[in-house]
Amino acid sequence: MTLTSSVLERRAAPPSVLPADDDSQFARLMNAATELRTVVAQRARQTEVDRRVSAEITQIMKEAGLYRVVQPRRFGGYELSLENLRQLAFEIGRGCTSTGWCYGLSAAASWVLGMFPEQAQQDVWGCAPDALLASCIAPTGKAVPTDGGYLLKGRWSFGSNSDNAQWLSLGAMVEQAEGATPRPIFLLVPQGEYRIVDTWHTVGLAGTGSKDIAIDTEVFVPAHRCVAFAEVLDQQAPGAELHESALYRVPFLSGFPPLLANPAVAALRGAIDEFVASIAARSTRGAFAGGGASIAQFGHVQSAVAHAEAAVDAAQLILQRDLQLATGLVAGGAKLSAEQRITLRRGHAYTVRLCVEAINGLYDVVGGTGIQLDNGVQRAWRDINAVAHHISVNWQAVSTMYGQMRLGLPPRGQY
Template sequence: MTTTSSVIERQSASLSDAGSDDALFARLLEAALELRPLVAKRARQTEQDRRVSSDVTDLLRDAGLYRVVQPRRFGGYELSLEALRRLAFELGQGCASTGWCYGLSAAASWVVGMFPEQAQIDVWGESQDALIASCIAPTGKATPTEGGFRLKGRWSFGSNSDNAQWLSLGAMVEQPEGAPPRPIFLLVPQGEYKIVDTWFTVGLAGTGSKDILIDEEVFVPAHRTVAFSEVLEQEAPGADVHGSALYRVPFLSGFPPLLANPAVAALRGAIDEFVESIAARSTRGAFTGGGASIAQFGHVQSAVAQAEAAVDAAQLILQRDLQQITEWVDGGLKLSKEQRITLRRGHAYAVHLCVDAINGLYDVVGGTGIQLDSGIQRAWRDINAVAHHISVNWHAVSTMYGQMRLGLPPRGQY
């Protein structure tokens, strides 16, 4: 049996020598697959700790997994967002919280690649292994000053912030003459913010998505900022630094699939555990009588079929959309409002499929499904938690799409 340490040794020896992106991805996928049993074994402990441990983070980092969409110029592999989605999907089958944190922190490197060149030097100049976490909602206040901004505020949902060396924080910049505030992202290094332990949740409990506090203003130089409008409209300054069109993918076309992805991964893991456990189980009595094979019940069979179909459909949606974006952007296309909103519909619908499927599966799991060591109940909680994220919430996103199709002004972020 191959050990985790041997995987990492092979990774460090071979990644830099990979002859092609396909070979590089194959090596990263091998690492993710071999780390998944450890991630799964730690899943309950990760929930109890309410964060992904530093040693698991180190294993992911040492395997090169965080560099998948990091710019090549700064030690990354500059692969596709679909490659990242697939790697996070494999890890998330073992533990949705770990898959969530890995996917979002790796994606944050893609976003840093959109910042001005000097910001990227600041982040990766001393260590190309620097990890980034983010709080997207612009709940902070950035006040213009000479050479940059004075930043202050409090942010929620700082997933994986315990393991990060930098944070990307959203903030509003007041505009003159009554114009609406302008949202921006700002990069802030560890030591200039506080992590407030507020994360006590029923789902995604191991993501450590704690509050971030800057109660006394800190200075952020102008080069460590990028406007929301720039990353949404394919006009990010960092795109001119790199040869890859990856950094011209609109933020809200590339990031939400990685929010949806853990739900699909968790459902995949839950199905596998369910099928394995059901095969050996029989009824114990009560109204059905004892000794009947649970696998023989039609409603159990239907729940499995629905869940399998949901995984297939959700994966196909996310794969298709990420591959389509790549083709469009590689061809120099600037995505229209209609294209971006249609993509947003797919992200949310993938999660919607998973919610219906895991609810159906949990309905037939029986009494053993309430045990906290059951991965099925954990997936049930985690998938429903993913669906509460506004970016992939079906009620929020479907209405935006419906408004567009019905000729109404679409309300929402796209």
């Protein structure tokens, strides 16, 4: 498909001449995201067919500076807020859930890199401030301690946007002394030291290219390219002290899951807009009561639209509140308690539950055209239900942890 949007005709100004204050910087990025939304919406079906976000769209986002939103200033980024990133990813995700998912998670990987030791950040961004990251956070690899670092080997699933990345952040378990529990860590690995395995054939989030990653023969990862999972969970990341912003002290599981939930909310917003613009005005066909009437005249259709609109409003408010609360507490010097972190996790998962219920109701009234693969409502239906299968925002997985805490039981889960 040929891209005709004016977003292709401009190039972002170099960082030295960009607006200095955060508000104008965010406004510029939002304008770019809004223009890009139209482009990615036109390409949404092709993105699914390709099973990845194109290099072309990725380059547009790079040149607009969108990936730098939570990248540290000292390494060429804008060091804005996680809520700013959520809003930008929401705008893009309204047009294409897969593109919004990949953008949000790769941009968030820059936030996590800001928690790594200084030399790791220098390795990635020192010569290439636009270097793009992807991640596989589940610690399914094995890291063996060796002189100066670790020997890493393994296979990982769900490497979203790995086709477009120059570096990967991979989770692995480190064997401890005999009898001790293995310790999870994140390790940074450059392109060329891992293999992308084309395993991504899915019913939802089909365009995210979340393929498997394999390292078949051990590769050496220096110790400075590693950070312990416990450090990024517990506000003790070594890189946090390098930067002025409290952003890099926000606990990983208070900042990352909202960006997993956000694409579901964006997809629902896009589905409502398409439904109202192109489907509700259609007349029904067939021999049944009310045949020939406008779909918009049916009460159950009106109720489904109201339900979906309310779900978007509620979900956005929850995600915004939770991100701002976590960031505000950290900026004030607080260390988030277990109760606060688990409560935040509840909100992350509940927003996705709201979206699942709403999109299922909207899809129920979309009519026969809803089975077409180029129909945006059915795409959102598949994508939102796919988001709900992610363990970090799955209501059944996360809600039990909160319930255990409130009932005085030891909470079982990650927070």
